[in-house]
Amino acid sequence: MAGTREDVSTLIKTWLDNLNEPNIFWLSGSPGSGKTTIASTVVADFDCLSGKFFFCRDDAELRDPDNLWRRIALDLALDNDLKKSIAQALETQKANIRGLDISMQFEHLISKPLQKVFGTSVKPLLIVVDALDECDSYETLLPSLESWSHLPKSLKLLITSRQYHTIQNRLRPISVHHNLNTGHGISTQTSGDIEKYFTERFSEATWLPPKWPGPAKVTILVEKAAGLFIWAKSVMDFILHHGDAEERLNSISTDSGEGIDIVYSLYHQVISIALKGLRKQEEAALKLVLGSIIMAKKPLRLNDLTELLEVKYALLRSIIGQLSPILSISNTCYLHVCHQSVTDFLLDFQQSEGLWLNPQLYSLHLAGSCLKFMNAKLKFNFFDLETSCVFNKDMPELNYHIKSVQSTALDHASHFWASYLQNDHNRILQDAVKELLLQDAIKELLQQAEVSELLLQDAVKELLLEVWHAVEKCLLELQDAVENFLMAHLLHWLEVMSVMGTVNHAARLLLSAANWSQVSI
Secondary structure (H helix, E strand, O other), rough: OOOHHHHHHHHHHHHOOOOOOEEEEEEEEEOOOOOHHHHHHHHHHOOOOOEEEOOOOOHHHHHHHHHHEEEEEEEEHHHHHHHHHHHHHHHHOOOOOHHHOOOHHHHHHHHHHHHHHHHOOOOEEEEEEOOOHHOOHHHHHHHHHHHHOOOOEEEEEEEEOOHHHHHHHHHHHOOEEEOOOOOOHOOOOHHHHHHHHHHHHHHOOOOOOOOOOOOOHHHHHHHHOOHHHHHHHHHHHHHHOOOOHHHHHHHHHHHHOOOOHHHHHHHHHHHHHHOOEEEEEHHHHHHHHHHHHHHHHOOHHHHHHHHHOOOHHHHHHHHHOOOOOOEOOOOOOOEEEEOHHHHHOOOOOHHHHHHHOOOOHHHHHHHHHHHHHHHOOOOOOOOOOOOOOOHHHOOOHHHHHHHHHOOHHHHHHHHHHHOOOOOOHHHHHHHHHHOOOHHHHHHHHOOOOOOOOOHHHHHHHHHHHHHHHHHHHHHHOOOOHHHHHHHHHHHHHHHHHHHOOHHHHHHHHHHHHHHHHHHHO
16 A cells, blocks of 8 residues: 555665665565565566566466576566576576576576676666565575676565574575564554555445544554554455444454464454355355365366366355465456465464365365366367467467367366375375364364263264275275266367467376376276
8 A cells, every 4th residue: 555664665775875785686485475566566666677587386487496587587588688698697608598597597597697798887787586585485486586696786685584594594695684573573654554554445335434443442452463464454355345334343352362373363253254055066166266266276267166066156245255365366257366365374284273275185175176177178170270280379269269169167286186196195184184173063063071082983973984085085086086077088189289489388298197096097
């Protein structure tokens, strides 16, 4: 929000202009403290920005460490001199960009071109790398990030991340470090920013009484937020969502907890209210939708979820509406969790209590949904081509065919079906048993002291058998879907992947499926 986080912006501006300080600025903080918001503000407001990369755990492309320096190089190549220098470096090495490891990418795409073109410049050039901790195997990037510290002081790198021990050990000695404190250590500026946010959100809700809820209630919310901007946003979305705003505000005000616990408590409250009054089938649909959004390798659209999960659109809209405080929908109808901490909460067995989502099973469900959808949609000559005797590039209406797939769930299913297959069947069963222990029937039995040990053992055994049969049924159905796909639709799928220009990716998917089938048989 405009007018907030000015203290941190001032720190970053001062660092940019100071050539005597390290050329790396590391901004750390707990989940929800506002790191990405600050990085976005820097990208929007700083004229010296020359490249950016925002890691995102819910997008396969945006969590791949191999993509960082290639994407940054594309941004840098907008400068003609840098573009020539990058091209010359690659030509000298006779290199294919995708053939270079991360350290070589940094050296030839970033380090050498920057030193050649801007090595003696005193005007700052800024690169922003956000949410390093959301990158798969972020440790592989740390050596190249350390190498940045050896570049000229005018070449600036802003990195944001959680304060993980490994990241701290590598970045702290070579950077200007600022931590966004939460809890009791927050600054007056941060408290003021959050108060301003609450006040403005309440004032925008024109259906509420004027000046409601008043300074005293706002102060309570500011104290409970404890510097966590994501909590402040989620709380306002929760309070202003359909329902009794005063009752919701009172429930939040009386809730105990601090730090990330208070964030998790809010998530628990939001999801519990969404589940309240649902029939078993509707409850299962809500968890399936939420589990699929979290496990998806790339964000899914509303229509994708309807087609892949076979959930009715009206029910889906109702589910999304109930979960709006923790979900966001982009302008293009892609669904995201509002923050990585939502995923952390739902996949944490201890923290989420009865709301835990079994990642292994929901991943398998998504694999089965993708395969079932492809088995229903794929066919011979999918694009109705007049001839197969032409190269793809010479195919009439090639772009139309590509867009026709990209606009459907088939695009996601084709690209990720094998990525959702889980090999560790013992882990799947163990997780299913963990999930069983959260069921009300078992919890009630465990709490009843008068229940005999024999009766308890029999009840647990019976439920364990149910769990095993459910897991076994899921695996058998998945095996059947894979077999049907490979026997009846493999060539149809390869035709689609060929037209989409992703045959190399298809080969990797088939290798993953082969590995899964060896373990599952």
